[in-house]
Amino acid sequence: MAERRLITGFSNPTVKFLRSLRDKKHRKAAGRFLAEGLRLLTDARESGHLPEMLVMSTSRDPHQLLDRLEADVLAAGGEVLELAPDLLAKITGKDNPQAVAGVFTEFDTALTNLDRSAAKIWLVAQALRDPGNLGTMLRTGDAVGAGGLILIDDCADPFSAEAVRASMGAVFTQKIGQARWDEFLPWLRGGAGQLVAASLRDAVDYRSAPYAAPCFLMVGNESRGLPEEYELACDLRVTMPMKGRADSLNAAVAGAVLAYEALAALD
């Protein structure tokens, strides 16, 4: 049976590999990403995702959930490593890293993997640049029972440490799609689906809009919003009251307010 392996030394190739996963380029090359923290790893396990490599700090506190996780990873043929806290800090880039992290295979994000009939609500983000916003949208998607999050054009990487962390485990429960607009639109029109934009243009009030499932709720880039062409291709443009000086909301907030409204209408 496989055993824990203790790693010492910054120059160990595994440490170098793990550290490289902080970089998008290296994540894509390896097809792997890192998730930190016992809670996140437990959520992953309960959603059917085991890390292929489990990395534990030698200074961790004992925990039943961690024991179970370790046993499952070993049983599945995965690796379990122990590292000194300073090595783990080097890997995660944080002074106070969580005592445990896991290496997962990145999910296939082709649109063809998405079963649109699996949920009434899908979230769509276009050119979303902030990984925290991206993770928050995954988390909101989980809460409203969405099928997943579809990322259009150049978005932040859903497998970055910050997005994974902000998702609070939803990266393991929500489906993730990635596509350019000119792939997404034909895919969408190839089946049932109402495309809804959060918009200020020729829009109906979001409270009385005729949402229809499967409902794809789309928000745009943090600074520029959605391109006009994309809005015009939508079946429905909805707007939220703006009572103050600003003319926009945080993208993740706009998505959440819309998603909860659609949930109330469709549930």
Place this chain on the structure above:
Amino acid sequence: MAERRLITGFSNPTVKFLRSLRDKKHRKAAGRFLAEGLRLLTDARESGHLPEMLVMSTSRDPHQLLDRLEADVLAAGGEVLELAPDLLAKITGKDNPQAVAGVFTEFDTALTNLDRSAAKIWLVAQALRDPGNLGTMLRTGDAVGAGGLILIDDCADPFSAEAVRASMGAVFTQKIGQARWDEFLPWLRGGAGQLVAASLRDAVDYRSAPYAAPCFLMVGNESRGLPEEYELACDLRVTMPMKGRADSLNAAVAGAVLAYEALAALD
């Protein structure tokens, strides 16, 4: 008439002072904070807030709004400084700083400054640790026409660069209160006001809850939520559907979904 002053050299005392404002301790000692970017400074000006010191990069592009800002600052007896881009980067701590920043006096955040009858909705956050969440709540408050954001117990600093940035100017339009819980509760009970908690405990559905103005919508700490004692002191506990694995939303998202619901009920 006052003129622009060109500053060169990292050891200049004004550069040191400006740089020190990245630190909460120094902000509190000086009673000053920094806001970056022409858009933010223009929002501030239009809300009646002029910086006492305007700091411009020598590599800025000319802009009419910047000219107007400069003229207003000088007319009000403020200072205008020009700095090389690398000095500005040192001050803001960013490789690509905005071409302009302003120094503002921190606002008085005593509860006694708040006029609760000025708005139907107030946002309240307890032990909110993430400055991005805090700024996002200010931004949402502006959008729903809230009176302001009241920060209970140890929250992130609303005058930190990250909170100011995430607020998208709302730090200048929303009132900000800061208090311990045992100051806040007597203040609240000293006048009209319904205290509402986002909660999972003995809560009513947020869509059919009897919101009443002035309505104080409270969310808790990112990891721990609200202390039970605080929830029990509320007039109303409301809950949002959680259809997935998670039992909570991002704090700023929960506040926004609630705020838009209360707006629909009270507007």
